[in-house]
Amino acid sequence: MVLTVTSVEKRFGKVSILNGVSLTLAAGEAVALTGESGSGKSTLLHMIAGLEPMDAGEITINGKALENLRDAERATLRRENIGIIFQQFNLIPSLTVAQNLSFQARLTGRSVDIDALASSLGLTEHLAKYPEQLSGGQQQRVAIGRAVAASPKLILADEPTGNLDEATGDAVFDLLVTAAHDKGAALLIVTHSNRLASRADRRLHLRHGHFQ
């Protein structure tokens, strides 16, 4: 398994947010995560990325338990194994599309075929542009390209289509599912849309602190 989450609990102060959440993700599997606003979807993704501590339970990435790692080891595990796409595109404004695409891969010392990546994302004509010169959908495709360029084993996407119109959102969602299938990555993708969730291989719905 690329990812195992076992009986994870999370509280903020006295408020229990996650109350025994378990899931497993295999290589090449695309899973949609749904749930009302405030149900804890982002919190769960942050904990899987090792960016937020948990109160109980266990999370393993590629068989390594996060809580057994020091901060620096956790950062390395994240950099080498996880591609993260946030709702805000988080592109670097002073870098071109080509430079943004190769950014994370360069941090991990992996070489990237930028032309092939840009072609698969429909960004070939935009490689020399800066993020502010792109539409929202184009920027989100760059963010996806950057996250998948280093061939992560796990892709975490937090409402990546939230700011996009329906047609662009559908295209971005399908692009991520296809990337997971083609590259054998495990994908966990948060969406508000039941229609989009049904396009994933499997669906998990978070309610009252656990999956239903």
Ligand SMILES: Nc1ncnc2c1ncn2[C@@H]1O[C@H](COP(=O)(O)OP(=O)(O)O)[C@@H](O)[C@H]1O
């Ligand atoms: N750092 C934090 N401190 C206190 N409460 C938080 C914090 N982060 C999130 N919460 C609360 O936890 C709940 C779940 O938040 P979140 O994971 O962002 O939900 P979702 O992504 O499903 O909308 C919300 O009630 C939110 O207000």
Ligand SMILES: [Mg+2]
């Ligand atoms: Mg959220």
